[in-house]
Amino acid sequence: MGPGQPPPHVLVVEDEPEINEAVSLRFRAEGWRVTQAYDGPAAVSAAQEHEPDLVVLDVMLPGFDGHEVCRRIQARTPTPVLMLTARDDETDVLVGLGVGADDYLTKPFSMRELVARAQALLRRVERAGELARRTDGPRRLGPVVVDVAARRVTVDGAEVALTRTEFDLLVCLTEQPGTVLSRSRLLEQVWGWPDASTRTVDSHVKALRAKVGAGRIRTVHGVGYAWETS
Incomplete structure (x- = not known):
């Protein structure tokens, strides 16, 4: 984040209120702007309305799951997605990567690693812009x-x-x-x-x-x- 640039904006999508709030508080403590959603339809609407820089997305959601959320978000505009999965299951991970997730973390995870991976993902977005030139x-x-x-x-x-x-x-x-x-x-x-x-x-x-x-x-x-x- 350079001088004069707004802080990065993350959309946190997690149906468990305690986890959603803990993740959101950590990102706010790091200076990020945060929008929260708790189900699939709300996540897609929030992504369209707010156009976040990054989406932290749980796989298991009410309404429709995180894979469908990711598919719908990516169909509209390429957005970095860091997916959270409750199972260290290769099939689950590969499905997430197949619908456009950029990275994933398996629960339970440390907040430190979550934020570091999110920051690294945004740096890669910036680097992609440099490579495009x-x-x-x-x-x-x-x-x-x-x-x-x-x-x-x-x-x-x-x-x-x-x-x-x-x-x-x-x-x-x-x-x-x-x-x-x-x-x-x-x-x-x-x-x-x-x-x-x-x-x-x-x-x-x-x-x-x-x-x-x-x-x-x-x-x-x-x-x-x-x-x-x-």
């Missing part, structure tokens, strides 16, 4: 073309819709094709939060593989991942 041309890796400036990816000529995090992860991997990048390095370079669980990386890689092709990202067991060059 780059003048270098698209990066061609066989059938995959990565246009960093336009934040567009095509596979075999067809455009692929990636979340902000998936795109940043792809850019990081393709900057050094064939080079193995550790999970901790990817956390630091992509998420800006090196203390997060390495399962975060694994979940996003799995989601990215589903979109660009499973064989294009090589797993080096016990180490990390590399963009396949052959």
Whole structure:
């Protein structure tokens, strides 16, 4: 947040009043503006009315769930979404990433990590704006073309819709094709939060593989991942 800029605005969507209030109070203590919602329809309405910089979104909600909320929000305008899930379930996480969530946290979580991940996500949004001003041309890796400036990816000529995090992860991997990048390095370079669980990386890689092709990202067991060059 630069001089003269308004504080960031977060929409907190959580149906449990105690958790909603605790999260909201923590963000307010950090200087953020906060809007609160407690069910799916109210969350979509609040996102349309207030256009927050970030949405902290619980999966389990009355009305309709967080996945549907995320889908409807992203259909209107790309908004960073940090999803909260009660289960450390890979299927649940991948569904969230598939509908446009940028990151996720599993309950119970620390308020410190929640705020740090939210701040890191906003920094990535700012960095995306800086990358959009780059003048270098698209990066061609066989059938995959990565246009960093336009934040567009095509596979075999067809455009692929990636979340902000998936795109940043792809850019990081393709900057050094064939080079193995550790999970901790990817956390630091992509998420800006090196203390997060390495399962975060694994979940996003799995989601990215589903979109660009499973064989294009090589797993080096016990180490990390590399963009396949052959």
